Amino acid sequence: MKRIGSIAVISLMALVGCDNASRLDKTTKVAPKDTPTAEAAPGPAKADHNGSLEERVARIEDNFAKYGEALEFLQKVYAQQKQQQQAQEREEPAPDAMFAVDVTPDVKLGMVEGSPQALVTIVEAWDFA
Amino acid sequence: MVVHPQVVMTAHKAGCAAGKQQKFAAYKTAFWDKAFAPYASAHDQSKLGEDNIMAIAKDIGLDTAKLKADMNSPDCQAQVDADMKELAKFHVNSTPTFFINGKHVGGALPKEQFKAIIDERMKVAEASGVPGADYYEKEVMGKGEKQFRSKVDPKPN
Numbered sequence: 699m700k701r702i703g704s705i706a707v708i709s710l711m712a713l714v715g716c717d718n719a720s721r722l723d724k725t726t727k728v729a730p731k732d733t734p735t736a737e738a739a740p741g742p743a744k745a746d747h748n749g750s751l752e753e754r755v756a757r758i759e760d761n762f763a764k765y766g767e768a769l770e771f772l773q774k775v776y777a778q779q780k781q782q783q784q785a786q787e788r789e790e791p792a793p794d795a796m797f798a799v800d801v802t803p804d805v806k807l808g809m810v811e812g813s814p815q816a817l818v819t820i821v822e823a824w825d826f827a
Numbered sequence: 828m829v830v831h832p833q834v835v836m837t838a839h840k841a842g843c844a845a846g847k848q849q850k851f852a853a854y855k856t857a858f859w860d861k862a863f864a865p866y867a868s869a870h871d872q873s874k875l876g877e878d879n880i881m882a883i884a885k886d887i888g889l890d891t892a893k894l895k896a897d898m899n900s901p902d903c904q905a906q907v908d909a910d911m912k913e914l915a916k917f918h919v920n921s922t923p924t925f926f927i928n929g930k931h932v933g934g935a936l937p938k939e940q941f942k943a944i945i946d947e948r949m950k951v952a953e954a955s956g957v958p959g960a961d962y963y964e965k966e967v968m969g970k971g972e973k974q975f976r977s978k979v980d981p982k983p984n
Contacts, residue, residue: 823923
């Protein structure tokens with residue numbers, strides 16, 4: 699889960715990178731190749747601003763294709779987990795509900811303990827095993 | 828009320844039959860001590876069987892012949908079936924489960940938490956002004972929800 703979380707964060711950062719890349723429209727200037735920051739840019743989180751607009755868009759598309767499969771997998775895992783969580787929640791009783799459990803037959807048969815004047819009735823459901 | 832009668836049908840039918848002799852509470856206590864406890868510690872299934880049940884019944888002064896006859900009567904079978912049907916309506920599928928004046932409590936809670944829920948329900952009941960003898964029928968059965976509602980379902984009007 700933690701690992702998935704890390705991947706998700708990385709993916710998110712990549713997407714944020716894409717958002718930042720929208721500034722491409724405003725930047726037409728090509729960065730010099732010998733700029734130390736551009737050369738030393740490590741990892742996928744650092745955006746590569748080199749090349750023409752077309753080249754940069756192509757790089758983004760390549761990256762998107764590269765991570766597409768991983769994103770799809772993450773989406774599937776997320777959807778599965780969400781489904782499981784929803785199924786679980788659908789089986790959890792509403793905390794504010796007052797359920798009308800009919801105990802009349804049990805009371806009639808004497809399967810009851812305590813005072814009939816009691817303000818609180820506890821219905822017990824258990825097995826002798 | 829019984830959740831998994833296929834496991835302990837005999838014991839539950841005996842509970843019903845003991846109730847007919849006004850000794851359900853005594854039977855229940857004795858069964859936990861002399862049948863369930865040894866069964867749980869030694870996994871001895873025979874402790875849940877009819878022979879041991881009859882021995883327990885004799886110890887607490889039950890008429891064992893009547894007990895046996897009642898256990899096999901349609902009444903007690905119908906009671907177990909009715910319990911199962913009622914619990915299924917509220918999606919009870921694990922034990923122990925409690926309904927405290929209709930409030931669902933799942934699992935074995937620490938005593939303090941259990942007490943807190945009872946106290947809270949008691950305050951509500953006292954505030955209603957309805958006498959204890961009528962409270963469950965009038966307030967819980969009369970105003971309570973007749974079937975299961977999950978935490979994601981909207982509250983009925």
